[in-house]
Amino acid sequence: MAYLTIARIKGDRDQLLETYRRYSGVMSGVGRDHDQIAHTAAETDDGLMIVNLWRSEADSEAAARDSRRLDVLEESGIDADRFRREHHDVVDYVLFADSAGT
Secondary structure (H helix, E strand, C coil): CCEEEEEEEECCHHHHHHHHHHHHHHHHHHHHHCCEEEEEEEEECCEEEEEEEECCHHHHHHHHHCHHHHHHHHHHCCCHHHEEEEEEECCCCCCCCCCCCC
16 A cells, blocks of 8 residues: 655744745655655644655655755755654545645
């Protein structure tokens, strides 16, 4: 089935959102090239949360190793200790629309 990744990044929400938007095109390309099904980002009380739905764990892992993604993480200057990640096998999912939320 599918695979879910959740990343929570602590920090100043405005700064994190600015960084997110600056690199969103690159990161969308990584997702597209590794069979990502859906991507969602949301502000939280203490930062930013990113939820990704992948076709498989292998796709998620390949995207995590993608040099473009690694370059973005390095360039953004966000320390790894500010990240908290969760990974889950998906039991079921439903997609209701094909339109972007932005």
